[in-house]
Amino acid sequence: MDKKYAIFDMDGTLVDSMGYWDRLTEEYLHRKGIAHVPQEILDRTAVMPARETLEVFKRELGVQDTPEAMERTLWSAMEEHYREHIRLKPGVQGYLEAQRDRGTEMCVVSATPMPLMELCLATVGVRDMFRFLLTCNDLGVGKDRPDIYHAAAKKLGVERPADAAVFEDALGACRTAKKAGFYVVGVWDKYAAGWEEIKALADEIIESWE
Numbered sequence: 147m148d149k150k151y152a153i154f155d156m157d158g159t160l161v162d163s164m165g166y167w168d169r170l171t172e173e174y175l176h177r178k179g180i181a182h183v184p185q186e187i188l189d190r191t192a193v194m195p196a197r198e199t200l201e202v203f204k205r206e207l208g209v210q211d212t213p214e215a216m217e218r219t220l221w222s223a224m225e226e227h228y229r230e231h232i233r234l235k236p237g238v239q240g241y242l243e244a245q246r247d248r249g250t251e252m253c254v255v256s257a258t259p260m261p262l263m264e265l266c267l268a269t270v271g272v273r274d275m276f277r278f279l280l281t282c283n284d285l286g287v288g289k290d291r292p293d294i295y296h297a298a299a300k301k302l303g304v305e306r307p308a309d310a311a312v313f314e315d316a317l318g319a320c321r322t323a324k325k326a327g328f329y330v331v332g333v334w335d336k337y338a339a340g341w342e343e344i345k346a347l348a349d350e351i352i353e354s355w356e
Contacts, residue, residue, distance in 0.1 A: 149310055150309065151250065151252075151310035152250050152251070152310065153253055153310055155254070155315060155316070156258060156263060158338055159235075160272070161235065162232065163232045163266070164315075164338070168337055170220060170223055175207065178209050180208075180209070185339075187206060190202070193257060193316050193322075194257060194288035195257050197213055200216045228262055228266040232266060233270055236356050239271075239272065240355075242272055251302050252275060253276050254279045254280070255282075255294045255298050256280075257289065258281065259283055260284070267279070277301070280294055280297060280298050289314075290318055292323065295312055295322070295326055306327070307326055307327035308328065311349075312328040312331065313333055315334070317340035324347050324348070330347065330348045331351070332344035332348035333355075334354070
């Protein structure tokens with residue numbers, strides 16, 4: 147990747163966290179009496195802001211709880227995971243240091259709430275490598291729309307989307323960034339579906355940061 151600007155996803159791309167998110171959601175829904183959670187719903191909500199995700203669960207799975215109460219439960223559990231268990235994917239530290247040393251302007255965009263983003267990246271020791279963080283919650287839309295990529299590009303000073311690389315592990319997010327004209331780097335993650343499709347549409351792929 148030889149772009150001057152880099153926009154990174156966090157979960158599943160920089161940090162090995164998707165297993166925690168996946169299990170957390172299913173465990174919560176199981177406690178609500180839902181024995182089987184359709185994979186299609188999990189895949190679709192993976193790139194949505196938290197509040198939209200919870201509304202989908204309420205509407206399509208019949209969850210009888212408020213989004214606020216669900217958020218408190220989920221975020222509290224994930225705060226513990228980010229603090230105690232989740233770490234950078236092997237090789238990420240070196241890659242980011244190399245990009246920083248060559249002058250790449252970097253940021254992180256995520257559907258994860260800002261306090262958890264800050265906690266995660268500070269805990270794994272890379273927060274200071276990024277100019278800023280953006281969350282889909284701030285914009286009110288998920289990565290099924292390109293708003294967050296355009297907002298990040300504007301803050302970075304990008305003149306054309308093609309001048310910025312977007313690093314993503316989720317197929318839907320890769321499609322969104324590609325359609326919006328960004329240079330897409332697909333990052334393999336064992337919890338992400340559609341790797342063959344990502345390889346076909348991405349400008350570059352990373353099967354291992356090492």
